Amino acid sequence: MATINPETVIANSKFNKFHLLVFIWCFIAIASDGFDIAVYGLGLPQMMSDFEITPATAGAIGSYAMMGMMIGTFVLGTMTDVIGRKRVLAICLVIIGLFNFLAGFAPNETVFVIFRFIASIGMGGLMPAVISLMAEYSPRKNRAMIVALMYCGYSIGTIGASLLGIYFLEYLSWRLFFWVSIFTVVITPFFLKQFPESISFHLARGNKEKIADILNRATGTDKYSAADEYAIPDTASVEKGLPFKKIFSERKALSTIMFWIAVISCLLMISGLGTWLPNIMQESGYGVSSAMIFTMTLAVGQMSGSLAGGYMVDKIGHRNVLLTLLGTGAAAFVLLSLTGSTVLLFVLIAVAGACTAGSQNLINPYITMFYPSDIRGSGLSIAVGMGRIGSITGPLLIGWVLMTNMPAQLSFLGFALPCITAFCALLFVQEQYGTEVQKGRFRKVKEAAAV
Structure with a gap:
């Protein structure tokens, strides 16, 4: 009997309602993540007044949340290859919704920090699970674009938070932002019922019936059954052991x-901008509504960068697209610190969004496809977990800058350095040692049979 590689079957499948279902749930999950990360920055000016805290303290609170995300990325993220990505994602949705909701009732900054920290643990674990699942269940032909479209959910969540702020923040409390987060708890039972678990998880446990069901749904056929043999040949040669050890095996250490x-640099920029952009623009003389519009512009730029980058990946490869975005981003941040034109500010902030979050959104699938399928979740989780160092330092650094007497707009200049750092780091990635090469051409994986 021939052995079927389920990964190859899904990679060669055509997009249908099964892929759409996976996409919709991943989109919703990542949109909720974008919303919950944005609400802190949007409500920060009003929160600082209510709690009577300084910019340095506000930056520290943002960094505490990022510490929670770091813990969540390492703990929950690495659990994706142990208890399943679906279960981890469900746990994250509940933690995010419940504790952000409770944070909206906090009487002081101490209680707020506790609830926000716990919520951030869920936010940290969500991203690796979503990325791994979307990459695993996307047809190879348009995988980069599907993942890029999914990432637009993050920006949609940010835009939703911004619109909520524009229309309601001046009349209602910042707490409203956090109360809305309970939505993720409400949808979790529906998610558990409809969403498929990872193929690699079922394969490791010999769940042939579930593998066959997923393959039939992905291909729109009924030719796969529990009587078939399933295996992913490229994982057989991977060294046994802890995921942390395996991501350094087979000449992957330097690239890892x-x-x-690169991820540390990108997340530093994303967290710094997400936390402080509304405040920077208000300090620069713009009103509350205008500051919210700047945040929306940043989110539109993030979507544009993800979509344009996802399209170009199939043409010129992940690394070439990333180098272009990061080089452009460095120039944009320098210009942002110098210009006095409102129109140019909007354009440059959109470019900054495209080059920061857009870059991170493309680095994630780049990392995912670099490692073998059995450690993809762990490889990405550890990379993003290390990247949380950038998330933690970003809000702190900008908070300290804003405590000085220098013009707030000059703080944009500090974002050019991480752009250049990420650019240089990606030059040293050794693609020849990855599981799949880039530039739209995939290495032919040795397999017993492709059905």
Whole structure:
């Protein structure tokens, strides 16, 4: 009997309602993540007044949340290859919704920090699970674009939070933002019922019936059954052991470290902008509504960068697209610190969004497809977990800058350095040692049979 590689079957499938279902749930999950990360920055000016805290303290609170995300990425993220990505994602949705909801009732900054920290643990674990599942269940032909479209959910969540702020923040409390987060708890039972578990998880446990069901749904056929043999040949040669050890095996050590540096740099920029952009623009003389519009512009730029980058990946490869975005981003941040034109500010902030979050959104699937399928979740989780160092330092650094007497707009200049750092790190990634090469051409995986 021929052995079927389920990964190859899904990679060669055509997009249908099964893929759409996976996409919709991943989109919703990542949109909720974008919303919950944005609400802190949007409500920060009003929260600082209510709690009577300084910019340095506000930056520290944002960093505490990022510490929670770091813990969540390492603990929950690495659990994806142990208890299943679906279960981890469900746990994350409940933690995010419940504890952000409770944070909206906090009487002071101490209680707020506790609830926000716990919620952030769920936010940290969500991203690796979503990325791994979407990459695993996307047809190879348009995988980069599907993942890029999914990432637009993050920006949609940010835009939703911004619209809520524009229309309601001046009349209602910042707490409303956090109360809305209970939505993720409400949808979790429906998610558990409809969403498929990872193929690699079922394969490791010999769940042939579930593998056959997923393959039939993915291909729109009924030719797969529990009587078939299933295996992913490229994982057989991977060294046994802890995921942390395996991501350094087979000449992947240098690339792994370079991925970490690039992700640290990107997340520093994303967290710094997400936390402080509304405040920076208000300090620069713009009103509350205008500051919210700047945040929406940033989110539109993030979507544009993800979509344009996802399209170009199939043409020129992940690394070439990333180098272009990061180089452009460095120039945009320098110009942002100098210009006095409102129109140019909007354009440059959109470019900054495209080059920061857009870059991170493309680095994630780049990392995912670099590692073998049995450690993809762990490889990405550890990279993003290390990247939380950037998330933690970003809000702190900008908070300290805003405590000085220098013009708030000059703080944009500090974002150019991580852009250049990430650019240099990606130059040293050794693609020849990855599971799949880039530039739209995939290495032919040795398999017993492709059915």
